[in-house]
Amino acid sequence: MADEVSQRADRLLSLWSELSMLHVALGGACACGTGGISLRLDDFELDIVGYLEDNGLRSGIAEVIDFFSDLQKAGMPSQPLRQILEDARNDQLSAAVAEWLLPKLEKTLRSFAELHGPKARG
Known part of the structure; x- marks a missing residue:
């Protein structure tokens, strides 16, 4: 079970690392990327x-x-999602x-990937 959790957390950590670097345009930005507000997904x-x-x-x-x-x-670490996934990967x-956390996190990250991932951009 621990090995399965570690592998799942590792996959999610990789997915989050990819997603967190992407930008999302908000507001009145056009497809060319000018105008509006742009946020990184790690925001x-x-x-x-x-x-x-x-x-x-x-x-x-x-x-x-x-x-x-x-x-x-304890106070929120500077990168709490990354820390939680690293703790899961390291069996901490x-x-x-x-069992409770990883399926919810996977669903959330996959949703972000579908909406904002490279394939979503066409």
């Missing part, structure tokens, strides 16, 4: 972790609640936390 990292944290604290699963409570107490998350 959404805290939002993604905040979403997971909110759901985790309401999950009813003691280990997941403890994980996010401890994360709050409990099985219950990894």
Whole structure:
């Protein structure tokens, strides 16, 4: 199980590394990239972790609640999503936390990839 979690986390870490470097145009920007506001996807990292944290604290699963409570107490690292995935890859998350967290994170990152990944640009 630990090896499977590690491999899954490694794949997600690779996906996040690719996605985090991409830019998203917001506002009135045209296809040529001029005008409007451009953000890198890593600007959404805290939002993604905040979403997971909110759901985790309401999950009813003691280990997941403890994980996010401890994360709050310790303070958010500068790259929390990357840190969580590295912890999962290095078998530093409990099985219950990894089992709850990784599928949600995978769904979120795959959604970002579908919307903003290289293939989405045509």
